[in-house]
Amino acid sequence: MLHLRVKDACNVGKSLVSFFLFKAEMSTEAGDAIETHGLAMDKDKSRVQCNYCGKEVRGFNRLKHHLGGVGNDVAACIGAPDDVKARMKDLLLEKKKERLLKEVGEIYHPDLPLKRHVSPPLSNPKRAQLKLTHPFPASSYGEGTAEMRNRLSQNVIDHAGPSQSASLGKGKNAMESNKSGNPFGGIHISSTSSKMEDGDVIVKEEVKDDSFSHVAKLIGCFFFEAGIDPNVIKLSSFQKMIDASIRCGFGFRVPRHDELKGWILEEQLKEVCKHVENVRSCWERTGCSILLDGWSDQQGRSLIRFLVNSPQGTIFLRSVDASDAISNADALFVLFSKVVEEVGVQNVVQVIAHEKSCYMEAAGKKLVEKYRSLFWTVSADYCINLILEKIGMLDHVKKVLFDAKCITRFIYSHLLPFELMRKCIQGSYLVRQSNLKSISDFLTLGNILSERENLIYMFKSEAWSSSELASRPLGKKICELVNDPFFWASTADVTRVTIPLIRVLQKIDGGDTAPMGFLYDAMDRAKEGIKGNLGGEEARYLPLWSIIDEIWDNYLHCPLHSAGYYLNPNLFCSNDFFVDTEVTNGLLGCIVRMVEGHSSQALIVPQLEAYTLLSGATLNEIAVEQRSKMPPAQWWASYGHQSPELQKFAIKILSQPCSGASRFKLKKDISELVHDKGRSCIEQQMFCNMEFVQNNLRLRDTPLYCDPRDCIGPEDSFLMDDWISKG
Template sequence: MAAGEGPINVHDHGTALDKKHFRVQCNYCGKVVSGFFRLKCHLGGIRGDVTPCENAPQNVKELFNKSLLERKTESFSKEVGDPHHPNLPRKRNCYPNWNSDQHNKHETTQNGGSCFARHVDMDSAPEDNLTDGATFSNGGIGFQRAIRCETIKDALSMQAQKSIARFFYETGVDFSAANSASFKRMINATLGHGQTEYDVPSCQELKGWMLQDEVKEMQEYVKKIRHSWESTGCSILLDAWVDEKGRHLVNFLVDCPQGAVYLRSSDVTSFIGDVDTLQSVLDGVIKEIGVDNVVQVVACSTKGWVGDVGKQFMDKCKRVVWTVSASHCIELMLEKIGMIESIRGIITKAKTITKFIYGHETLLNLLKKYTLGHDIIKPSKTRPAMPFLTLENIVSEKQHLKDMFASSDWKTSFWASRIEGKRVADLVGDQTFWNGAEIALKATIPLVRVLCLINQADKPQVGYIYETMDQVKEAIKEEFKKKKSQYLPFWQVIDEIWDTHLHSPIHAAGYYLNPCLFYSSDFFGDAEVAFGLLSSIVRLVRDQRSQDLISRHLEEYRHARGGFEGGSALDQRTNIPPALWWSHYGRQYPELQRFAIRILSQNCDGASRYVLKRSLAEKLLTTGRNPIEQQRLNDLTFVHYNLQLQLQSGTRRRDIVAEEIDPMDDWIVDEALTHPKTVNLHG
């Protein structure tokens, strides 16, 4: 029998000499021990009250060793219990036939459920008439303590294994890396002096019991979040894309104040062009979550099938609001501004400068000398923002660039006499370029700053986006000294995308229900705000009675009467989030309170903020594997994406500067910015 083939029968490796006194002889070395359980320890090399067998075959040693260690871990889990040791691993079943070894009904708890009592060899009990306490009447306590020590060490090792496994699930690293000698050395290099090596999980363990344990834990985490949807409501985030095979795929995420969770992935390729069927797919997701729980669907794009569904969604689905990701809409604004002829010309000239300098090592070293090591290319999480962030850097280094091209270092260089070098030097010395750059930045940097704010936000933004976009427009107006002829072209771009895609009734309702804005002196409740509030009430509140109560109680809120009186104070409305404010001051008006909390608990941004990798979903949606492998991949996808979301929900580490996009793509390579690349989602 080869090692790892499964359970092994101890009776095949020992001979019962005296049933009355429970004496058993080892078939390999002739040693006599008390009972078949001690024979297992003898054969498996478990030190305690019995010496290991030196003559037993290696495969026999390994099988008994694994069997005993498995029981010790199981026993320890039962003995310590979760309440006292919450971080210790649960019982695991590593082998499919393990339960077949637990068949004997003579197991007893005469010793109070001790580790010693549970480790009596039950296989030999029917034959040998063994009872607890008789097996090791002499020296049993010593063996028990040894087992306890080994069990604790095993449990801690398993906890380390679990942490290693979570690393694989979280990062998506291929399980085969667990077999790498370098990986094992890396893990064990972290151990302190004198500690034994960790038993790094195998590929089979990562795909087996460890994955199932992680699935169960993640299901509990998701379950807790689902319970919050009834009170705060939730948003469905669409993450759609077209893969290299031309398939139209989508991840469905569910977002709420407690965190975002991954629901499922779907291949909708066969439904493209059939908007009604695509709508029914989305209706199925809404139904699974609960139509009373869903406040809005946040689309990732305005084009492709997502855009097609969005055009008819509000007519087809009467109880949920359709919105488009705010960051995506702002990216569209930046793209469109970047295509204005004057702005595009400035960006092209800026690219000429960066391409020339970064294309030659000697010039790059010269740049670093004059800018004190600063780069002028700025990476970004989104392509539309990168040209303007880089242009901002170039303008900030204006004097250093001028000094560089006026220096003797430049004049004596090889490139100073080249046509390309002269063109760039003239460009840096051209004041019209710098004037144009200043205009481009005045029109775009306020939008870039809002994009950064939305991506970094650690609180729901629906109650702020309406006011924020007004502030952006006012900031641009101020940058141009209120000269209408200068700022109006940029306002028109912003208004077009706002009116067509970004503006939603719940944005207006959020603006009205946000006490920080509503009770301020510059609140402006025009017809658009009033209509958005009314539309949200009709769409999100099901029964007529509740709608009437909300409308009536809004008067109390508007005049800061009753329960709202204390909440209108400046420190109360500005120091706590809007949804929390309503939980404190809206208790006298439960229908209005629930309505306000559900709206103010939503984000206006989409799935792109979580930057989930699509490769695992693409693999999951590829057919042809057997049902067992498909289920395993489904479990892995569920764990992987929810681990990613769980980590990000706690930190909100959304930084506009990131490494997802290589700045050299647009600023070194010859693809011109006259063909700007959009972000991800046009599926």
């Protein structure tokens, strides 16, 4: 815990408020006229390319700094017109001045610069002076006020942060350097009727920035001392905690550890249970999918975690120690059957496995035989990772990956190349992470290709050429590799193959709707994309198609994917919609297994005919217009009322995911603690409650579908070790 004095805690709170307001204000400024000067490289606008020099920066706000040449950590644009540079610089400085006036009051000197490095030359070498309004008589500057001078000096140092404290705390030398005789250096004090505690200290922006830095360091101190993953700061509950503690003001008492484990945990448990029940209430209408997530811990135990996904949200049920069942298909079948019964057989559309072991597959077959209405599938991201893994084993691809890893290992293992890399690629990194190994490899390879020009420039720079590393054999080898056109051509060929497959993952995991209606079409388009990228040469693309078809036929494909493709109105009405035996058999198989009773099945047939012929109320003019603007399941809920049996069937299929539980990146340590032995019943129940609360809170605040490039947790950092070190 952070043990702060009450006064310090108040200062920290105020600084946090200012800091978050400052960040929010800067983020809203970035998207106005500045967008005409750059091109967003992704939908989140997190990467922006300058229109004048082609450099990529992180967002439109940094583009504004790039064009204006303002900031130490942003390279100035070399191609922007002078009027654009001047305009951006003026806008940035004016905004900073407005915020400074608003937050800390009126500046004593109207021409006080905002930053030292943009200050005009001063005829007087003394530091710019600031005004402190405070009832301190001029006669008090004598020897008799030493205690008060020390107290005020210490107060200034406390507010200045570490860097200002160093400059203000030089003692005798600082006093002697002040020729005016003022013992407080550059701070002027005027006599008023206000009290000292209510005085306003007017500081330059760098002092304000230092106070923010001081607060940020205190937060960092807590994180590092407690061993907390820095990604935790992204949780919405962290900001809510900060805001609530600021509103409490003076006298706020941090809860004791026994309170956290006692009544606070109980209250959170009640809140989470309400959320879980709310999610459960939609299962009967939309159906749901049981997601399996398994791993082996350091003790050699095989643990399995059960999640349930639906359009209303994803919830955590429980975790089990399956060490005694993992190699026994019958034991796994019994375990899975209990979970299906708990969720409700009538609600479960599919069980998505996290892997395809022989025991897991055998248990899945037994489960489907017992419960004919549900399907056993394997996670799509796991299967696409298998496809990329097999592609990575091809000789020419293996050579490209080996060479690329030589480059990154060299850069990340030596200080000078690492610093040059950070400067040349705008503070970013070459290595990209994902929770799946092969996807990480090819994301990183694609990122290296996108930074080709920057890397070549880096190894031709004076800083590199004049370094000792450049004359060493390894340095020469890496430099030659970076400047080798054949390496870059081979890298481009590999990315042409892998990018279409990674886009499938982005389609099914990075969208805002359930992907069941899109996977079948996305995989077909990926194959066609690979064919087109390789010039339609059969000798080049057919071996890759064979790899994809092998995984599709033996691992990934399920009748649900075919039915989802057929029932997706956006795809169904497209010009390139194609129905083959795989699609029709998949659709009919789902009807037979999921629709109860021959009478209901018979009613669906004419409703399907109306849908197929684009006639009747199922597809009126408004429905046709909205088919590409709404998620497929929502479209059926809105426009399928006159075909109730088909509507219910379509909604259940189109509401399901294709990927497993790994994309949610739930922490494993709490589940591992739950299954430790030797606790009392009360302690064991407390740990179970903590696991239930933690996982469901994380799931509640996590988007149902997110970009796989963001699916990375601290437990997966080992995936990229071979890109950074030889191991």
